[in-house]
Amino acid sequence: MKNICDKKDCTGCFACYxxxxxxxxxxxxxxxxxxxxxIDSNRCIECGLCKKTCxxxxxxxxxxxxxxxxxxxxxxxxxxxxxxGGAATTFYIETLKNNGVVYGANNIENGSFNFIRITDESQLxxxxxxxxxxxxxxxCFYLAKNDLQKGxxxxxxxxxxxxxxxxxxxR
Ligand code: SF4
Ligand code: SF4
Numbered sequence: 690m691k692n693i694c695d696k697k698d699c700t701g702c703f704a705c706y707x708x709x710x711x712x713x714x715x716x717x718x719x720x721x722x723x724x725x726x727x728i729d730s731n732r733c734i735e736c737g738l739c740k741k742t743c744x745x746x747x748x749x750x751x752x753x754x755x756x757x758x759x760x761x762x763x764x765x766x767x768x769x770x771x772x773x774g775g776a777a778t779t780f781y782i783e784t785l786k787n788n789g790v791v792y793g794a795n796n797i798e799n800g801s802f803n804f805i806r807i808t809d810e811s812q813l814x815x816x817x818x819x820x821x822x823x824x825x826x827x828x829c830f831y832l833a834k835n836d837l838q839k840g841x842x843x844x845x846x847x848x849x850x851x852x853x854x855x856x857x858x859x860r
Contacts, residue, residue, distance in 0.1 A: 690733050694745040696725050703826035705739035707834075714739065716825070724823060772819045777846050785810050789842030792833055794824040804829040804847075806836075 693705045701724030706714045713732035718724050726739070740746060761774030771778045781791045785808070793816030795805045802824040805815060829845070836843050 690728055690730070690735055690737075690739070693726055693728075693739045694743050696723075698745045699723075699725050700745065701725060701823060702744060704742045704744060704830060707826070707828060707830035708738045708742045710734075710736060710738065722823065724825070770814070771817050778813065778817055780844055780846070781807075781813055781816070782810060784842055784844040785813075787842055789844060790833075790836045791816070792829050792843070792845040794820045794847075796820075801825055803827055806832050 693699075701716065703716060705726050706716055711732050711734055713729040714726045715729070716724050717727055728739075760776055760779070762768055762771070762776070762779050764775070767775040767778050777793070781793070784791050791807050791813075792804055793807070795803045795815050796818070802820050802822055804824055804826050806829060807813060807816065826847075833843050833845055
């Protein structure tokens with residue numbers, strides 16, 4: 690297999706990267722900063738899972754919002770160290786208190802922003818604040834799926850432009 694979806698349609702979402710059973714997809718950035726998957730055809734077993742999971746070539750199903758709320762965290766320190774009134778931090782803390790796992794975009798490390806998995810409140814400073822850049826999901830979908838299969842509560846917050854949506858995954 691050569692391409693999963695056309696480069697012009699690819700959002701660099703990492704879904705194909707996470708599903709590949711042979712780990713033979715490499716996500717590479719071009720000179721314009723666009724991240725696109727490249728397949729090592731020597732290791733590919735043509736299972737087709739990457740194509741099946743690509744949101745750009747498969748029909749998506751969406752859920753209607755159940756409720757909408759406005760909020761801010763009453764703790765001034767949290768508000769000062771966060772964005773959007775500390776809403777995400779509030780949900781992160783609550784999830785961890787309930788023995789859950791949270792995923793969010795890390796502050797810049799080795800020249801790029803990456804999603805990370807956190808199980809300890811002391812690490813939350815790493816994911817505080819919005820990052821208006823393309824972050825590397827890396828293997829976080831794979832890890833989150835494992836967590837859900839183990840019965841853990843998972844909170845995954847991802848903010849994308851220009852659609853500006855938060856994605857919350859709970860169990
Ligand atoms: S066809 Fe299967 S093995 Fe090949 S890149 Fe896609 S997911 Fe990986
Ligand atoms: S799954 Fe995501 S990263 Fe992979 S080809 Fe499709 S849009 Fe691009």
